Amino acid sequence: MNKVGINMKSKFLEKLMEVVFFISACASIISVILICFFIFANGFPAIAEIGIFEFLLGRDWSPSNVPPSFGIFPMILGSLYVTAGAIIIGVPIGVLTAIYLAKFCPKKLYSFLKPAVNLMSGIPSIVYGFFGLVVLVPLSRNIFGGNGYSIITASFLLGIMILPTIISLSEAAIRAVPRSYYEGSVALGATHEYSTMFAVVPAAKSGILASIILGIGRAIGETMAVVMVAGNQARMPAGLTKGIRTLTANIVIEMGYAAELHRGALIGTGVVLFVFILLINGLFSVIKRRMT
Amino acid sequence: MNWLSRLIRYVVKFSAFITFAVLFFIIAYILARGIPYLKPSLFALEYTTENVSLLPAIITTLIMTVLALLISAPIGIFTGFYLVEYAKSGNKLVEIIRITTETLSGIPSIVYGLFGLLFFVTTLGWGFSIIAGAFTLAIMILPLIIRSTEEALLAVPDLLREASYGLGAGKLRTIFRIVLPSAMPGILAGIILAIGRIVGETAALIYTAGTVAKIPENFFASGRTLAIHMYVLSSEGLYTNQAYATAVVLLIVVIGINALSTTISKKLTKGNIDG
Numbered sequence: 001m002n003k004v005g006i007n008m009k010s011k012f013l014e015k016l017m018e019v020v021f022f023i024s025a026c027a028s029i030i031s032v033i034l035i036c037f038f039i040f041a042n043g044f045p046a047i048a049e050i051g052i053f054e055f056l057l058g059r060d061w062s063p064s065n066v067p068p069s070f071g072i073f074p075m076i077l078g079s080l081y082v083t084a085g086a087i088i089i090g091v092p093i094g095v096l097t098a099i100y101l102a103k104f105c106p107k108k109l110y111s112f113l114k115p116a117v118n119l120m121s122g123i124p125s126i127v128y129g130f131f132g133l134v135v136l137v138p139l140s141r142n143i144f145g146g147n148g149y150s151i152i153t154a155s156f157l158l159g160i161m162i163l164p165t166i167i168s169l170s171e172a173a174i175r176a177v178p179r180s181y182y183e184g185s186v187a188l189g190a191t192h193e194y195s196t197m198f199a200v201v202p203a204a205k206s207g208i209l210a211s212i213i214l215g216i217g218r219a220i221g222e223t224m225a226v227v228m229v230a231g232n233q234a235r236m237p238a239g240l241t242k243g244i245r246t247l248t249a250n251i252v253i254e255m256g257y258a259a260e261l262h263r264g265a266l267i268g269t270g271v272v273l274f275v276f277i278l279l280i281n282g283l284f285s286v287i288k289r290r291m292t
Numbered sequence: 293m294n295w296l297s298r299l300i301r302y303v304v305k306f307s308a309f310i311t312f313a314v315l316f317f318i319i320a321y322i323l324a325r326g327i328p329y330l331k332p333s334l335f336a337l338e339y340t341t342e343n344v345s346l347l348p349a350i351i352t353t354l355i356m357t358v359l360a361l362l363i364s365a366p367i368g369i370f371t372g373f374y375l376v377e378y379a380k381s382g383n384k385l386v387e388i389i390r391i392t393t394e395t396l397s398g399i400p401s402i403v404y405g406l407f408g409l410l411f412f413v414t415t416l417g418w419g420f421s422i423i424a425g426a427f428t429l430a431i432m433i434l435p436l437i438i439r440s441t442e443e444a445l446l447a448v449p450d451l452l453r454e455a456s457y458g459l460g461a462g463k464l465r466t467i468f469r470i471v472l473p474s475a476m477p478g479i480l481a482g483i484i485l486a487i488g489r490i491v492g493e494t495a496a497l498i499y500t501a502g503t504v505a506k507i508p509e510n511f512f513a514s515g516r517t518l519a520i521h522m523y524v525l526s527s528e529g530l531y532t533n534q535a536y537a538t539a540v541v542l543l544i545v546v547i548g549i550n551a552l553s554t555t556i557s558k559k560l561t562k563g564n565i566d567g
Contacts, residue, residue: 017464021373028392029388032392035407038411039407104308115554124491124519126542217398273400273402
């Protein structure tokens with residue numbers, strides 16, 4: 001009798017916890033739905049009121065003018081420029097560093113460098129931004145002229161910041177290439193360097209591409225570090241040594257005091273950023289799926 | 293062809309040198325400039341404009357971290373349980389959870405901040421508060437905890453589960469008594485990395501937790517974490533030296549967190565070889 005009671009109780013507990021686990025598992029789905037809903041539902045009405053072409057392609061952002069003008073084309077270009085700059089700087093160095101770690105690095109040194117890469121991705125963006133502010137901005141002012149708050153400075157800083165993403169994913173991709181590629185090439189008489197560069201690395205190209213795409217996502221979404229070094233002028237890009245404002249910067253700078261349509265336009269900026277990110281993520285998972 | 297080999301070797305080594313030299317320079321520069329300004333007065337209980345004390349921000353950061361983890365860790369770990377221990381293969385829901393987790397991990401922190409502002413601060417009416425910030429961060433770190441739990445659970449050999457069932461234990465008992473303890477180091481490493489993200493986060497908190505520089509009196513009060521403190525100091529431009537000092541504290545925390553996480557995951561791999 002008692003035993004049956006205990007059995008019933010534990011069966012009930014088993015079922016209950018299964019339901020609890022199931023509900024927990026739905027939390028991430030609910031979160032994504034909520035995020036999409038709140039960003040889109042608050043951004044779309046403003047975009048519609050401004051006019052979608054006016055909003056996306058308008059070259060003038062002056063929210064306090066009468067009448068105000070809400071064109072975010074300068075910020076879209078700003079984000080694209082600094083991201084492209086970050087890729088130009090970060091990708092070659094990142095991929096080559098990954099090749100070094102996977103194929104050239106002595107074991108002893110590796111056990112020291114691998115945690116260093118993790119540390120690099122753990123450093124907060126505000127610290128990177130501050131470093132950019134006190135070191136890169138004056139440096140760029142001296143070398144390239146201007147006041148130092150510029151596309152070039154932001155590109156260098158972002159290039160550094162996406163290194164750990166590119167390095168860890170590319171390294172994993174290079175390590176995942178079957179040994180036979182390397183051995184086959186060496187057996188044909190190629191040197192270690194030659195085999196690595198022309199047999200192993202090409203075989204890892206989709207993994208490396210995935211790492212670059214993730215790096216692009218990081219660069220386009222980065223906020224605090226860019227705000228501190230990019231100058232943040234809301235105007236069309238005027239040159240590499242001139243300042244620029246990104247989509248992310250637009251939100252963080254003006255959200256504090258914006259109201260009504262201005263506020264809606266900022267959330268609309270968030271919508272555009274979010275759509276960019278969703279596209280990049282989609283591309284990333286397509287490539288990742290193709291790899292496996 | 294020999295010269296090409298040599299060139300490749302040089303280029304690869306040079307790139308790695310640049311990467312690690314930059315990292316070393318950033319850390320060394322900030323430590324060298326900041327440590328002289330780490331004075332005891334920076335750790336006063338009260339923040340004033342004469343003495344921009346770190347202590348309220350440190351306490352706020354601790355509260356924020358604990359709160360976000362209390363929300364996110366159980367949900368993340370339970371999700372891991374569901375994905376690994378319960379869901380059958382080919383389950384549609386698992387596929388959707390995987391996609392949403394991936395999506396969450398790709399969303400930039402400013403979008404989380406915007407969402408937190410629209411949902412927790414405005415719609416739920418919590419205002420700029422510790423609790424709004426903690427919930428926003430909890431969603432942000434969820435994918436990290438889910439993934440590390442999932443990997444840790446998958447690494448537990450099925451033999452252990454079968455032995456437990458064989459001895460008459462139920463599923464729940466097997467999970468909590470057998471699987472969870474052996475997966476703990478992996479889960480812990482994930483949680484530690486999540487702490488690192490919370491401590492370093494700025495963009496998601498400015499418009500959810502706000503920037504008030506006092507020790508918050510309750511969960512519905514606004515408060516600034518260390519990272520926000522540093523942002524405010526450096527953007528005001530008046531307290532550059534104190535910003536250096538704050539950067540030192542942040543760096544030390546991050547370095548400590550990374551070391552801890554590395555040690556724990558090393559223990560994990562060792563344990564697996566022994567088992």
